[in-house]
């Protein structure tokens with residue numbers, strides 16, 4: 156028997172554990188996690204807090220007993236505080252009492268995930284300031300929103316969590332102020348032509364937007380409860396609740412002094428999820444991931460990547476050499492009925508990474524004009540100038556056109572050129588698209 160100790164029993168750790176337990180009977184699997192719960196789908200927090208779904212019960216997809224039934228050992232509410240890499244030993248501390256204990260390993264998998272970044276400003280520890288990462292954070296924010304005295308909610312960061320929780324707060328009848336240092340929302344994922352559609356959508360739903368504004372201080376009342384947000388420009392806003400959502404940083408405490416790190420502190424892994432220590436693997440939000448758009452390593456914190464990289468780690472630890480195929484960072488958001496999806500690089504992110512790109516846009520009704528239920532679709536395809544390979548795509552519509560982004564994801568992965576896309580066989584049916592469909596039309600428009 157070969158023993159693998161997995162630290163972190165959430166999406167990446169779970170995927171790796173299941174891969175090992177389901178495919179490799181010679182493997183002994185031990186999971187350790189400091190939290191009380193596992194497999195919480197954070198994507199459901201805004202839906203539950205915003206009362207679009209009834210409650211949180213469906214947001215967990217596995218439990219401790221499922222692993223025990225497969226023969227694994229799982230320690231919840233147990234923190235790993237220290238690892239002896241030379242001796243291959245993990246030192247564990249039960250958080251609910253009992254003695255510390257040590258686990259020996261043949262392979263170690265770090266799936267310790269990420270932590271929300273806290274704005275480094277005065278007043279950041281006042282009561283009434285929350286993050287939205289764990290299930291417990293969702294419970295805290297939900298409780299806050301149920302208080303009648305909480306009328307005005309400030310959301311700091313208009314990325315994916317910020318925009319989703321801003322919608323949720325509005326649905327709970329709050330006045331909502333959204334701040335972002337960038338000049339628009341969702342700037343990490345979309346070009347301004349697309350993010351401006353979300354901006355309009357938020358304004359139409361009466362959200363107060365403060366983009367291009369950096370929060371410089373939180374002020375509190377006599378009881379230490381936040382009651383004001385102050386910007387760098389000296390503007391002051393009265394608030395009853397603050398939700399910080401300015402991004403994640405990898406949880407690298409256990410390996411930062413031993414393993415090679417990426418620029419943001421993530422564990423550097425190869426295409427087999429192996430770190431710079433051959434006995435140590437890493438996957439999910441604590442590790443790098445290979446980007447096919449960049450042809451290099453990057454950092455993208457997504458559950459989809461965590462699951463896939465966990466599976467790859469599981470197979471490699473189990474003894475099947477499996478190379479990760481890389482990712483495109485495909486993502487999507489749906490707010491007050493407006494759907495935005497993207498994959499790979501936007502024009503703006505390509506410039507940031509030094510990739511010289513061109514793009515082609517197209518906008519039309521999704522279906523022929525004779526179809527009654529019909530919405531506009533806007534599409535942008537981004538391609539590298541020199542090679543003409545597709546490196547990104549963005550789509551926006553009130554219709555659900557989200558599945559189209561998966562094709563672009565594959566195109567980026569397989570280095571398909573824009574010219575190949577322009578004559579791709581795309582079916583036509585009035586229920587779904589036009590004879591001159593938006594993908595073909597956009598691709599044909601490429602210079």
Ligand SMILES: Cc1cc2nc3c(=O)[nH]c(=O)nc-3n(C[C@H](O)[C@H](O)[C@H](O)COP(=O)(O)OP(=O)(O)OC[C@H]3O[C@@H](n4cnc5c(N)ncnc54)[C@H](O)[C@@H]3O)c2cc1C
Nearest residue numbers: 163165166167189197198235267268269439440457458459
């Ligand atoms: C509100 C919200 C909405 C999201 N929506 C989406 C979405 O729609 N789509 C999407 O793809 N992604 C989404 N994400 C991102 C996604 O949740 C993360 O990318 C994903 O959780 C990463 O999984 P992970 O297993 O790598 O790490 P994590 O989920 O961070 O889990 C790490 C685990 O390690 C444990 N741990 C860490 N250190 C220790 C230690 N020292 N000892 C013991 N245990 C430890 C933690 O307790 C935790 O359980 C969302 C995130 C949030 C917060």
Ligand SMILES: NC(=O)C1=CN([C@@H]2O[C@H](COP(=O)(O)OP(=O)(O)OC[C@H]3O[C@@H](n4cnc5c(N)ncnc54)[C@H](O)[C@@H]3O)[C@@H](O)[C@H]2O)C=CC1
Nearest residue numbers: 312313314315316317335336337400401402403456486487
């Ligand atoms: N639909 C999805 O796929 C979802 C994915 N996630 C993932 O979870 C991770 C964390 O999400 P977010 O925290 O929303 O990160 P994010 O990266 O999506 O957005 C962070 C936002 O904060 C802004 N910002 C950064 N520093 C700031 C500062 N000091 N003041 C004001 N604004 C500042 C940035 O401009 C950016 O718009 C991301 O990787 C995200 O992709 C989260 C929710 C939903």
